[in-house]
Amino acid sequence: MPRTEPIRAVRGVRDILPRDRSLWRAAERAAAEVATRFGYQEIVTPIIERVELIERVGEDTDAIAKELYRFEDRGGRQLALRPEATAGIVRAYFEGGLNQGPQPARLYLFGPMFRYDRPQKGRYRQFYQFDIEAIGSASPALDAEVIEIARGWLNESGIPELKLELNSIGDGVCRPAYLDRLRDYYRPLEEKLHPDCQRRLETNPLRLLDCKVPQCQPFKAGAPRITDHLCEPCSQAWTQVRRLVESAGIEYVHNPYLVRGLDYYTRTVFEFYPAGASGQQDALASGGRYDGLAETEGWPSTPGVGFAGGFDRVVEVMAASGVEVVAAPAAEVAVLADAGLDHEAANIARICRAVRSVAVDYEAKSLAAKMRSAAKLGARWVVLLSADEAARRTARLRDMASGEQVEVAWDELPERLSR
Numbered sequence: 001m002p003r004t005e006p007i008r009a010v011r012g013v014r015d016i017l018p019r020d021r022s023l024w025r026a027a028e029r030a031a032a033e034v035a036t037r038f039g040y041q042e043i044v045t046p047i048i049e050r051v052e053l054i055e056r057v058g059e060d061t062d063a064i065a066k067e068l069y070r071f072e073d074r075g076g077r078q079l080a081l082r083p084e085a086t087a088g089i090v091r092a093y094f095e096g097g098l099n100q101g102p103q104p105a106r107l108y109l110f111g112p113m114f115r116y117d118r119p120q121k122g123r124y125r126q127f128y129q130f131d132i133e134a135i136g137s138a139s140p141a142l143d144a145e146v147i148e149i150a151r152g153w154l155n156e157s158g159i160p161e162l163k164l165e166l167n168s169i170g171d172g173v174c175r176p177a178y179l180d181r182l183r184d185y186y187r188p189l190e191e192k193l194h195p196d197c198q199r200r201l202e203t204n205p206l207r208l209l210d211c212k213v214p215q216c217q218p219f220k221a222g223a224p225r226i227t228d229h230l231c232e233p234c235s236q237a238w239t240q241v242r243r244l245v246e247s248a249g250i251e252y253v254h255n256p257y258l259v260r261g262l263d264y265y266t267r268t269v270f271e272f273y274p275a276g277a278s279g280q281q282d283a284l285a286s287g288g289r290y291d292g293l294a295e296t297e298g299w300p301s302t303p304g305v306g307f308a309g310g311f312d313r314v315v316e317v318m319a320a321s322g323v324e325v326v327a328a329p330a331a332e333v334a335v336l337a338d339a340g341l342d343h344e345a346a347n348i349a350r351i352c353r354a355v356r357s358v359a360v361d362y363e364a365k366s367l368a369a370k371m372r373s374a375a376k377l378g379a380r381w382v383v384l385l386s387a388d389e390a391a392r393r394t395a396r397l398r399d400m401a402s403g404e405q406v407e408v409a410w411d412e413l414p415e416r417l418s419r
């Protein structure tokens with residue numbers, strides 16, 4: 001038989017091992033707590049969606065054009081692994097009749113997203129988002145609300161120092177005229193831009209503003225700023241969002257080049273970075289308003305605003321900033337029985353589980369080796385069982401910290417372990 005290599009994980013995806021889960025769980029718990037405190041309810045949507053739903057959201061978007069995991073299922077349907085959650089949540093809002101309930105629908109979601117991006121630290125092909133959406137209201141107060149939720153979540157996850165960047169990118173009324181100005185400004189410079197930006201000049205000129213390639217940087221400063229060219233309603237909303245964010249005590253910087261990578265945004269866009277991060281660093285949470293998205297999906301025009309935070313990145317920053325979470329022991333009680341007593345050991349474990357987490361060591365190894373494993377599990381007690389004791393329906397209960405050991409009847413174990 002030819003020797004084969006062991007089968008390893010797919011490139012760009014990774015396992016989250018039990019030793020790392022406690023930090024993740026802390027970030028998830030903070031997310032659910034903050035969302036609940038603001039009146040948001042959990043929603044779960046499928047990981048697979050029709051490819052049209054995703055593509056309509058932005059064909060000029062990298063996350064969609066180049067990075068989409070798409071496939072045909074056995075019935076010949078064109079499907080995609082969701083690269084983000086907003087498109088699916090808006091679909092579910094209508095399909096599930098949430099548009100008939102109190103508005104806005106305030107929703108949150110946890111789950112994996114998929115993008116065929118170049119893998120690197122903080123950038124994975126399967127990554128996990130905390131997504132917040134308020135659908136069915138155009139009030140700028142909700143833009144400020146979701147920003148406050150993002151900040152609350154990051155703070156409660158143990159990341160106190162943050163940088164918030166904020167911008168408005170107008171709407172269908174004022175943006176087209178602004179894009180013409182932007183093209184007029186960039187056209188004479190076309191030859192000096194890198195090839196992707198030359199292409200974007202005609203297809204998606206807004207993206208010229210967040211290009212990170214050095215050769216395109218010198219031209220940004222002279223480019224017209226969209227916040228100087230907003231229509232009256234967008235301009236009022238922009239003023240109000242900033243006022244509300246300020247009155248929530250949240251510091252921000254106006255970044256006129258912040259345009260975001262997805263095509264569905266209107267008006268407010270924002271990104272949170274760890275404080276001290278340069279502009280090149282990846283955002284921890286980002287979002288904005290998307291008043292045209294529902295209509296793009298074929299539903300009645302409905303405004304919405306939200307953000308998504310990346311758990312992978314947040315947990316990396318938590319670990320780097322020394323956030324420590326006391327990990328619960330794998331089992332509080334370990335049951336170690338002599339050979340041939342598996343059945344009795346399982347019975348004892350069942351009795352003890354009424355009050356504690358319990359793991360039985362069924363391996364054929366020495367008592368000393370079993371004691372070492374129990375210590376590694378973090379067990380506070382071990383229950384030792386010999387054939388004689390089993391016959392009397394007793395066992396030895398040992399306190400791992402003090403080394404104290406007493407013989408206890410099986411039925412008395414729960415009471416002893418509750419002390």
Ligand code: HAM
Nearest residue numbers: 084086123124127283284285286287288306307308310
């Ligand atoms: P996004 O900026 O594409 O927005 O992603 C949101 C967050 O997901 C990012 O700030 C980052 O923390 C995380 N993230 C994105 N790509 C990766 C990756 N490859 N690896 C690890 N983390 C990643 C959205 O997805 C919008 N749906 C947000 C939104 C909700 N806008 C309105 N509502």
